[in-house]
Amino acid sequence: MTAAVRAPRTGSAGTASAQVGVKGWSLMVLVCLSLLNFLGFASTFSALGVTLPSMVADQGWSWTVAGLGFTLLGVSSAFSSFLPALLIRRMGVRTPLVLGSFVLSGGLLTLSQVGAIPPFLLGAMLCGIGFQLIAVIPGTHVLSSMFSRRSLVFGIYMTSGSLGGVAGPWIVLGTIETFDQSWRMVWVILATAVFVMGLICAAVVSKGSETHKQQRTGDAAVQEETGFAVRDALRRPQFWLICGAYLSQLLILSSVASMSVAHLSETGTVAAVAAAMLSLEAAVQVIARLFGGAIGEFVSRKTLMIIGLTCLTVGVWTLSGAQGTTMLLIYALITGVGIGFTALSSTLLLLEWFGKKHNLELFSIMCTLVAFSAVNALIGGAIRDATGSFTLAYQLFGSFPALILLASFFAKRPRMAEDGQ
Numbered sequence: 287m288t289a290a291v292r293a294p295r296t297g298s299a300g301t302a303s304a305q306v307g308v309k310g311w312s313l314m315v316l317v318c319l320s321l322l323n324f325l326g327f328a329s330t331f332s333a334l335g336v337t338l339p340s341m342v343a344d345q346g347w348s349w350t351v352a353g354l355g356f357t358l359l360g361v362s363s364a365f366s367s368f369l370p371a372l373l374i375r376r377m378g379v380r381t382p383l384v385l386g387s388f389v390l391s392g393g394l395l396t397l398s399q400v401g402a403i404p405p406f407l408l409g410a411m412l413c414g415i416g417f418q419l420i421a422v423i424p425g426t427h428v429l430s431s432m433f434s435r436r437s438l439v440f441g442i443y444m445t446s447g448s449l450g451g452v453a454g455p456w457i458v459l460g461t462i463e464t465f466d467q468s469w470r471m472v473w474v475i476l477a478t479a480v481f482v483m484g485l486i487c488a489a490v491v492s493k494g495s496e497t498h499k500q501q502r503t504g505d506a507a508v509q510e511e512t513g514f515a516v517r518d519a520l521r522r523p524q525f526w527l528i529c530g531a532y533l534s535q536l537l538i539l540s541s542v543a544s545m546s547v548a549h550l551s552e553t554g555t556v557a558a559v560a561a562a563m564l565s566l567e568a569a570v571q572v573i574a575r576l577f578g579g580a581i582g583e584f585v586s587r588k589t590l591m592i593i594g595l596t597c598l599t600v601g602v603w604t605l606s607g608a609q610g611t612t613m614l615l616i617y618a619l620i621t622g623v624g625i626g627f628t629a630l631s632s633t634l635l636l637l638e639w640f641g642k643k644h645n646l647e648l649f650s651i652m653c654t655l656v657a658f659s660a661v662n663a664l665i666g667g668a669i670r671d672a673t674g675s676f677t678l679a680y681q682l683f684g685s686f687p688a689l690i691l692l693a694s695f696f697a698k699r700p701r702m703a704e705d706g707q
Contacts, residue, residue: 311490312432312433314490315428315429315432315490315491316429316433316439316442316443318483318486318487318490318491319425319428319429319443319487319491320442320443320445320446321446321483321487322383322420322421322425322480322483322484322487323420323421323422323425323443323446323447323450324446324447324449324450324453325450325476325479325480325483326390326417326420326421326447326450326480327421327447327448327450327451327454328450328451328453328454328457328476329390329394329413329450329454329476329477329479329480330359330363330390330413330414330417331359331360331451331454332450332451332452332453332454332455333454333455333457333458333472333473333476334355334356334359334397334410334413335356335455335543336454336455336458336459337458337462337469337472337473338352338355338356340462340467340469341400341406341469344469345400345401345406347403347406351403351406353663354407355406355407355410356410357663358407358410358411358414359410359411359413359414360414360540360656360657360659361414361657362410362411362412362413362414362415363414363415363417363418363656364414364418364653364654364655364656364657365654365657366414366415366418366419367418367423367650367651367653367654367656368650368654369382369415369418369419370382370386370418370419370423370424370427370646370650371423371646371647371649371650373385373419374424374427374646375646378492379424379427379428379491379492380488380489380491380492382419382420382423382424383419383420383424383484383487383488383491384484384485384488385419386415386416386417386418386419386420386421386424386484387416387420387480387481387483387484387485387488388416388481388484389412389415389416389419390412390413390415390416390417390419390420390477390480390484391416391477391478391480391481391484392412392416392477393408393409393410393411393412393413393414393415393416394409394413394473394474394476394477394480395473395474395477396408396409396412397409397410397413397473398470398471398472398473398474398477399470416480418653420480420484420487421447422444422447422649422653423646423649423650423653425443426440426443426633426637426645426649427645427646427649428491429443430637430642430645431642435583436634436637437578437579437580437581437582437583437587437630437634438579438580438582438583439579440579440582440630440633440634441575441576441577441578441579441580441582441630442576442579444575444579444629444630444633445572445575445576445579448568448571448572448575448626449572451568451571452565452568452569452572457472457475457476458472461475512641512642512643512702513640513641513642513643513644513645513702514640514641514643514644514648514700514702515643515644516644516647516648516651519640519644519648520651522640522700523697524639524697524698524699524700525636525640525648525700527690527693527694527697528591528632528635528636528639528652529632529651529652529655530686530689530690530693531591531594531595531628531631531632531635531687531690531694532628532629532632532633532652532655533655533656533658533659533686534595534598534628534686534687534690535594535598535624535625535628535629535632535687536655536656536659537658537659537662537683537686537687538598538601538602538621538624538625538683538684538687539625539659540659540662540663541602541662541663541666541679541680541683542564542567542602542605542621543564544662544663544666545663545666545670545676545679546560546563546564546567546605547560547561547564548676549605549675549676549677549680550563550605550608550614552675552676553607553608553609553675553677554609555608555609555614559614563614563615563617563618564618566615566618566619566622567617567618567619567621567622567625568622569622570618570619570621570622570623570626571622571625571626572626573622573626574622574623574625574626574627574630575626575627575629575630577626578590578594578626578627578630578631579630582630582631582634587631587634587635587638588631588635588694588697590627590630590631590634591627591628591631591632591635591694592691592694592695593623593627594623594624594625594626594627594628594629594630594631595624595628595687595688595690595691595694596624596691597620597621597623597624597627597628598621598624598625598628598684598687599624599684599687599688599691600616600620600624601616601617601619601620601621601622601623601624602617602621602680602683602684602687603680603681603684604616604617604620604621605617605621605680606676606677606678606680606681606684607677624687628687632652633649636648636649636652638699639699639700640700641702662679662683665679665682666679666683669682
């Protein structure tokens with residue numbers, strides 16, 4: 287671990303011991319937040335997609351209903367992005383973590399008891415809101431305050447979410463196999479894990495934050511809290527450029543996850559191979575986030591974003607016409623790198639260019655854009671019905687990061703002096 291916590295320099299043994307204590311608590315906070323982020327991703331988007339076939343077969347639902355539940359999960363998560371920021375500013379970071387643990391575990395328990403469509407939709411919405419309360423917004427806010435070398439720390443934290451996405455299906459399949467094909471036990475076990483870890487995380491984060499705060503000098507605190515006002519940031523094209531980069535990786539991520547297997551199967555790839563490429567792409571995401579965090583201390587975050595957007599564009603355009611082993615591997619490897627680099631670099635660049643002071647609110651606004659990524663399934667399906675292929679859809683989706691990439695070459699860091707701050 288190369289992340290270092292800022293602390294006042296002094297030669298006293300007591301202060302040195304205190305610095306060690308601060309670092310210890312900071313690392314514990316990172317571990318707890320990462321575990322909670324892992325469970326958040328594993329128990330929501332990842333688990334629901336794998337459990338839905340069993341739920342649909344058992345309840346006799348249509349796939350339109352199943353798709354609506356998944357859509358509500360994403361939309362409710364996106365539109366509740368303001369909640370963590372509001373609660374943190376008014377009541378501290380422990381509040382959204384505790385509340386989110388109750389809401390997410392409550393939503394999971396609701397899913398475990400569904401016997402009709404309304405409770406299923408309600409459970410999906412509660413899971414979306416709970417996920418937002420415990421996941422990226424409070425996590426990045428706490429970690430950005432406690433660590434000075436943020437690239438590696440953010441890389442580790444975001445990697446934990448990707449690992450949750452990879453592990454979620456295996457958790458579901460293992461639980462169903464162990465409990466005699468009972469999909470209901472999946473939600474019970476995940477609800478218990480989220481609730482316990484959420485409360486542990488809230489306690490550790492609260493103590494770690496207070497211990498860290500006591501060791502910071504007044505000048506360091508002031509320096510950390512500089513940044514653009516929200517209104518001024520929203521007027522800057524650089525803010526919307528970063529938002530566009532963040533949204534582009536979400537659009538590609540969700541479109542690849544939801545349609546790539548069907549697309550490749552229709553173009554002559556064996557379904558098992560298509561699924562293997564999707565798994566490979568998800569694994570590469572994990573590596574890319576961690577590697578991007580490691581090199582982010584030495585490479586410009588803007589450069590990382592440009593590399594990520596380039597890979598997104600090339601990867602998804604390759605997917606649009608991929609046939610043969612070589613092209614399939616190019617699509618999976620490059621797309622995974624693109625998603626991992628773009629997600630990490632856009633988060634870091636927002637903090638670097640617009641400062642810490644209002645990063646909580648600005649990041650919440652950026653996360654609200656997740657709702658727009660839900661339209662890709664509708665667009666992709668409509669194009670498939672009209673043309674008989676997903677090819678045009680992926681060519682269209684690849685155009686979005688391409689446009690953001692073009693604009694990124696001309697973007698420069700905004701200057702606060704122009705605002706008179």
